Amino acid sequence: MSLRIYLDGQIVDESEAKVSVFDHGLLYGDGVFEGIRAYNGRIFRLDEHLQRLYNSAKSLWLQIPVTMDEMAQIVVETCRANELRDGYIRLVVTRGVGDLGLDPRKCPKPTIFCIAANIELYPEELYETGLRLITCATRRINPDAFNVEIKSLNYLNNIMAKIECVQAGVPEGIMLSADGYVAEGTGDNIFCAYGDTLLTPPVYIGNLAGITCAATIELAESAGMTVKQELFRLHTVYCADEVFLTGTAAEMVAVIEVDGRPIGEGKPGAVVKRLRADFQSLVNSEGTPIYD
Numbered sequence: 001m002s003l004r005i006y007l008d009g010q011i012v013d014e015s016e017a018k019v020s021v022f023d024h025g026l027l028y029g030d031g032v033f034e035g036i037r038a039y040n041g042r043i044f045r046l047d048e049h050l051q052r053l054y055n056s057a058k059s060l061w062l063q064i065p066v067t068m069d070e071m072a073q074i075v076v077e078t079c080r081a082n083e084l085r086d087g088y089i090r091l092v093v094t095r096g097v098g099d100l101g102l103d104p105r106k107c108p109k110p111t112i113f114c115i116a117a118n119i120e121l122y123p124e125e126l127y128e129t130g131l132r133l134i135t136c137a138t139r140r141i142n143p144d145a146f147n148v149e150i151k152s153l154n155y156l157n158n159i160m161a162k163i164e165c166v167q168a169g170v171p172e173g174i175m176l177s178a179d180g181y182v183a184e185g186t187g188d189n190i191f192c193a194y195g196d197t198l199l200t201p202p203v204y205i206g207n208l209a210g211i212t213c214a215a216t217i218e219l220a221e222s223a224g225m226t227v228k229q230e231l232f233r234l235h236t237v238y239c240a241d242e243v244f245l246t247g248t249a250a251e252m253v254a255v256i257e258v259d260g261r262p263i264g265e266g267k268p269g270a271v272v273k274r275l276r277a278d279f280q281s282l283v284n285s286e287g288t289p290i291y292d
């Protein structure tokens with residue numbers, strides 16, 4: 001069945017959901033996006049996703065022409081148009097149609113579109129067995145050059161790293177900062193567990209402030225764990241009791257090997273299993289309702 005897409009004020013068939021070749025989202029990656037999940041008829045942390053979208057746009061001097069409440073309604077309407085209860089939502093705002101120069105002032109009207117579809121990032125068995133990772137040679141963009149707290153349409157830094165993972169035959173990889181600290185995965189945040197303590201890198205190193213990462217910190221603290229957001233290097237990853245990744249698409253997934261070093265006992269551990277179960281309860285117990 002073909003999808004119904006929200007595009008600039010209308011819900012249209014996917015065959016009609018087209019943007020101009022002069023759209024600066026396409027010409028320059030000039031725009032912002034969110035990947036959002038719906039579970040059981042409710043949209044998980046929609047307000048947080050919209051806040052991040054509007055903050056990203058603000059930082060890019062991009063004025064989104066609808067209010068945050070109207071944008072929430074756009075997301076809900078797109079889900080309804082596709083009778084979606086569980087799935088993945090992609091919300092995109094580009095600079096809009098302009099000329100062949102960089103100047104954003106030549107783009108009078110941002111383009112807004114929303115896709116609501118089904119996805120499965122990793123096959124279910126990978127959650128059971130856990131992931132083998134490599135460290136990517138491609139370093140995360142230095143935040144002095146571009147702050148990746150802005151969730152922009154320019155993902156080539158991550159895609160270069162992802163290509164390394166594909167070439168190495170692994171599903172994900174670790175990206176380091178320019179000075180060699182662990183930053184994040186290509187599309188996920190990273191955690192190490194040492195006993196009852198969780199470590200995750202601080203956002204200022206050049207990370208996306210993940211919404212799943214924030215939820216994980218809440219769940220871990222409710223479970224009596226200590227969470228430290230601090231800098232660490234690969235040695236800390238190799239020697240951890242457990243390592244796992246968090247993200248909207250992947251949710252929470254165990255890492256069992258990094259660069260050929262088995263992590264802990266080389267299988268998904270108790271901490272990630274507990275947090276995954278708590279996360280499942282959380283996503284099924286809160287969220288913006290799609291239907292009355």
Ligand code: PXG
Nearest residue numbers: 035186187188189208210211212213247248
């Ligand atoms: N870091 C980066 C670089 C991301 O792009 C996350 C962390 C996790 O953040 P959230 O808020 O989702 O917990 C992301 C978001 C994909 C894909 O297909 C992944 C993201 C976005 C778009 C596509 O893997 N991840």
